[in-house]
Amino acid sequence: MIPPLPLFIVGAVLCGLSILMLCWHPGPNAWIGVRLPWTYADRELWDTSWRLGIVLVLGMGLGAFISWQVFIAATVVLLGVSLGCPMVIYYRKYGTLRFWKDQGWIAYHPVVRCRHCGHYQKLPDDAALSTAQCEACGRPYRI
Numbered sequence: 476m477i478p479p480l481p482l483f484i485v486g487a488v489l490c491g492l493s494i495l496m497l498c499w500h501p502g503p504n505a506w507i508g509v510r511l512p513w514t515y516a517d518r519e520l521w522d523t524s525w526r527l528g529i530v531l532v533l534g535m536g537l538g539a540f541i542s543w544q545v546f547i548a549a550t551v552v553l554l555g556v557s558l559g560c561p562m563v564i565y566y567r568k569y570g571t572l573r574f575w576k577d578q579g580w581i582a583y584h585p586v587v588r589c590r591h592c593g594h595y596q597k598l599p600d601d602a603a604l605s606t607a608q609c610e611a612c613g614r615p616y617r618i
Protein backbone atom coordinates (compact mmCIF):
# COMPACT_ATOMS: atom_id res chain seq x y z
CA MET A 476 0.00 0.00 0.00
CA ILE A 477 1.48 3.33 -1.11
CA PRO A 478 0.31 6.45 0.81
CA PRO A 479 -1.00 9.51 -1.05
CA LEU A 480 1.71 11.87 -2.28
CA PRO A 481 1.36 14.70 0.36
CA LEU A 482 1.48 12.15 3.14
CA PHE A 483 4.47 10.43 1.53
CA ILE A 484 6.33 13.76 1.32
CA VAL A 485 5.61 14.61 4.98
CA GLY A 486 6.76 11.14 6.06
CA ALA A 487 9.94 11.31 3.97
CA VAL A 488 10.81 14.80 5.29
CA LEU A 489 10.27 13.75 8.92
CA CYS A 490 12.27 10.53 8.55
CA GLY A 491 15.06 12.55 6.90
CA LEU A 492 14.90 15.08 9.72
CA SER A 493 15.26 12.36 12.35
CA ILE A 494 18.35 11.01 10.55
CA LEU A 495 19.74 14.57 10.43
CA MET A 496 19.05 14.95 14.16
CA LEU A 497 20.96 11.71 14.76
CA CYS A 498 24.07 13.11 13.04
CA TRP A 499 23.81 16.73 14.13
CA HIS A 500 23.70 17.48 17.84
CA PRO A 501 23.63 21.19 18.76
CA GLY A 502 23.98 22.33 22.35
CA PRO A 503 21.37 24.53 24.02
CA ASN A 504 20.37 27.29 21.63
CA ALA A 505 17.45 29.63 21.04
CA TRP A 506 16.28 28.07 17.74
CA ILE A 507 16.00 24.27 17.68
CA GLY A 508 15.55 21.51 20.25
CA VAL A 509 13.31 20.98 23.26
CA ARG A 510 13.50 24.62 24.36
CA LEU A 511 12.18 24.62 27.91
CA PRO A 512 13.65 26.39 30.95
CA TRP A 513 14.35 22.99 32.53
CA THR A 514 16.32 21.72 29.55
CA TYR A 515 18.27 24.99 29.38
CA ALA A 516 19.13 24.66 33.08
CA ASP A 517 20.52 21.12 32.73
CA ARG A 518 22.80 20.18 29.83
CA GLU A 519 22.38 16.44 30.45
CA LEU A 520 18.61 16.86 30.27
CA TRP A 521 18.94 18.83 27.02
CA ASP A 522 20.84 15.91 25.45
CA THR A 523 18.31 13.38 26.76
CA SER A 524 15.43 15.45 25.35
CA TRP A 525 17.17 15.68 21.98
CA ARG A 526 17.58 11.89 21.79
CA LEU A 527 13.94 11.46 22.78
CA GLY A 528 12.99 13.95 20.06
CA ILE A 529 14.76 11.82 17.43
CA VAL A 530 12.59 8.81 18.30
CA LEU A 531 9.39 10.88 18.35
CA VAL A 532 10.07 12.66 15.04
CA LEU A 533 10.87 9.28 13.48
CA GLY A 534 7.55 8.01 14.89
CA MET A 535 5.74 10.93 13.26
CA GLY A 536 7.44 10.22 9.93
CA LEU A 537 6.58 6.51 10.03
CA GLY A 538 3.05 7.39 11.16
CA ALA A 539 2.64 9.62 8.10
CA PHE A 540 3.40 6.61 5.87
CA ILE A 541 0.40 4.82 7.41
CA SER A 542 -2.36 7.47 7.49
CA TRP A 543 -3.24 11.03 8.54
CA GLN A 544 -4.91 9.72 11.69
CA VAL A 545 -1.76 7.90 12.83
CA PHE A 546 0.32 10.97 11.90
CA ILE A 547 -1.88 13.27 14.02
CA ALA A 548 -1.82 10.82 16.94
CA ALA A 549 2.00 10.64 16.69
CA THR A 550 2.15 14.46 16.69
CA VAL A 551 0.05 14.65 19.86
CA VAL A 552 2.32 12.06 21.49
CA LEU A 553 5.39 14.04 20.38
CA LEU A 554 4.11 17.24 21.95
CA GLY A 555 2.94 15.61 25.17
CA VAL A 556 5.98 13.41 25.75
CA SER A 557 8.61 15.96 24.67
CA LEU A 558 7.13 18.58 27.01
CA GLY A 559 6.23 16.24 29.88
CA CYS A 560 9.31 13.99 30.05
CA PRO A 561 11.91 16.74 30.68
CA MET A 562 9.72 18.14 33.47
CA VAL A 563 9.38 14.72 35.14
CA ILE A 564 13.12 13.97 34.82
CA TYR A 565 14.02 17.42 36.17
CA TYR A 566 11.64 17.04 39.11
CA ARG A 567 13.04 13.63 40.01
CA LYS A 568 16.62 14.95 39.83
CA TYR A 569 16.23 18.26 41.70
CA GLY A 570 13.10 17.69 43.81
CA THR A 571 11.43 20.80 42.36
CA LEU A 572 10.43 22.39 39.05
CA ARG A 573 11.99 25.70 40.09
CA PHE A 574 14.85 27.26 38.14
CA TRP A 575 16.58 30.61 38.13
CA LYS A 576 17.73 32.83 35.31
CA ASP A 577 20.51 35.28 34.70
CA GLN A 578 20.36 37.91 32.03
CA GLY A 579 20.41 36.56 28.49
CA TRP A 580 18.22 34.34 26.38
CA ILE A 581 19.12 30.86 27.59
CA ALA A 582 21.03 31.55 30.81
CA TYR A 583 18.84 29.29 32.97
CA HIS A 584 20.28 27.51 36.00
CA PRO A 585 18.87 24.72 38.17
CA VAL A 586 17.46 25.06 41.68
CA VAL A 587 17.67 22.05 44.00
CA ARG A 588 15.39 21.28 46.94
CA CYS A 589 16.88 19.56 49.99
CA ARG A 590 15.06 16.31 50.66
CA HIS A 591 15.91 16.52 54.38
CA CYS A 592 14.84 20.07 55.30
CA GLY A 593 13.10 21.39 52.17
CA HIS A 594 15.55 24.26 51.64
CA TYR A 595 15.79 25.60 48.08
CA GLN A 596 19.25 26.44 46.75
CA LYS A 597 20.48 27.90 43.46
CA LEU A 598 23.14 25.92 41.59
CA PRO A 599 25.50 27.29 38.91
CA ASP A 600 24.91 24.26 36.65
CA ASP A 601 23.87 20.59 36.68
CA ALA A 602 27.45 19.39 37.33
CA ALA A 603 27.42 21.20 40.69
CA LEU A 604 24.65 18.90 41.96
CA SER A 605 27.02 15.99 42.63
CA THR A 606 29.18 17.99 45.08
CA ALA A 607 26.70 20.54 46.44
CA GLN A 608 25.67 20.56 50.10
CA CYS A 609 22.53 22.05 51.61
CA GLU A 610 23.12 25.59 52.91
CA ALA A 611 20.61 25.09 55.72
CA CYS A 612 21.36 21.61 57.13
CA GLY A 613 24.78 20.86 55.57
CA ARG A 614 23.85 17.48 54.15
CA PRO A 615 24.82 16.57 50.58
CA TYR A 616 22.09 16.59 47.92
CA ARG A 617 23.41 13.44 46.29
CA ILE A 618 23.86 10.50 48.62
Ligand SMILES: [Zn+2]
Pocket residue numbers: 589590591592593594609610611612613614
Ligand atom coordinates in the same frame (compact mmCIF):
# COMPACT_ATOMS: atom_id res chain seq x y z
ZN1 LIG B 1 18.83 20.70 53.96
